[in-house]
Amino acid sequence: MMHYGEVGEFHPGSETIKKNIVKAIALSDLLVIVCDFADVSGSLPVWLDFLAGKPYLLIINKIDLLPVRAKQPEVVEYLKNYLASLGWPAPRDIIMTSGMKGKGVDIWAGRLSKETVPGARIAVLGVTNVGKSSLIKRLLKLEGSAISPTISKFPGTTMGLSNWSVLKGRNTLIDTPGLAPEDRMADLFCPECASVLVASQKIEQKLWGLKPDKGLIIGGLCGFSYLGNEETVIIAFSSPELVMHRTENSKINTLLDESPSWLTKICRKCRQKIEWQECTVHLENNQDLAVAGLGWISLRGVAADFTICLPKGVRFEVRPAFIGKKS
Ligand SMILES: Nc1nc2c(ncn2[C@@H]2O[C@H](COP(=O)(O)OP(=O)(O)OP(=O)(O)O)[C@@H](O)[C@H]2O)c(=O)[nH]1
Ligand SMILES: [Mg+2]
DSSP states (O other): OEEESOOSSOOOSOHHHHHHHHHHHHHOSEEEEEEEGGGHHHHSGGGGGGOTTOOEEEEEEOGGGOSSOOOHHHHHHHHHHHHHHTTOOOOSEEEEOBTTTTBTHHHHHHHHHHHOOTTOEEEEEOBTTSSHHHHHHHHHHHTTOSOOOOOOSSSOOOOSOEEEEETTTTEEEEEOOOBOOSOSGGGGSOHHHHHHHSOOSOOEEEEEEEOTTEEEEETTTEEEEEOOSSOEEEEEEEOTTSOEEEEEHHHHHHHHHHOOTTTOOSOHHHHHTOOEEEEEEEEOTTEEEEETTTEEEEEOSSOEEEEEEEETTOOEEEEEOSSSOOO
16 A cells, blocks of 8 residues: 655644544543545545554444445455555454444444443444444444434534433543544545535436546546556546546646636635645556545556546555455
């Protein structure tokens, strides 16, 4: 796995939030790390520094957004390998859920009771907007509780720690504020613009033929210029709210700079803050180039270089194809 465009050092969104998260981890016997199915590269890597040697369950939430029928064992196998490539210890289990639809929450509840003793505390962790509070709400509903945490489409809804008695009083779940890793696209923008980037409906999966010197822009926020010599195919994945636009490589930088309203939904104030960075990346057949908090492209053709142009500080990585053919 190769990582590019990292900000170098970890920058907590806010010291208070980070302190609360560290406190919740110290108080807990088991960690539940929630990641967003649609943004694995943006919602998972940051947690390695927080594990503190504690056992953890990994939840892949928002599986209702899968663009094709979920082949769950494949996704689970992929994530096991992904975690190993990042140097993580193995999770106790990987569970796929939809906090919105309530799927997988019963499996999660069963796993929580298997992995803990009565009285144990469990911290629910995740970057902003992955659906931590929604999952806790679903679990409480499953148990017939009338109270539940607040959820919203805006990142940063949960600000402090809150305790929730679950499994008929056997255990306590600690809901924690979302960490903003500050290297996702959404972390650069105001809450309204950030919420546009987060898919709330099925992810768009679109096949694009690219002739030499052609490229693709996603959401007016990232350009992928194809540098190969023969016609190729890429599949692009992002929130359906974002426009995908194929154009000549020579036009990509101008379009990103000018960001016309048909191309982007990001407000003028947020756009003015962007400083662009460019980098050339090599992709093999069936590899993804994933941009934290935005989406990814997957190459289905002869190995080739791409130049990626995106806001400075946003993390991107090359990884094996997450969806579809792996080799
Ligand atoms: N499509 C889909 N949306 C979800 C799912 N779970 C949560 N959401 C949505 O994601 C947004 C964030 O949900 P929250 O539960 O507030 O997320 P959180 O991780 O607690 O967020 P913070 O408290 O801001 O860190 C809301 O708009 C939810 O409706 C899911 O399984 N599928
Ligand atoms: Mg929350």
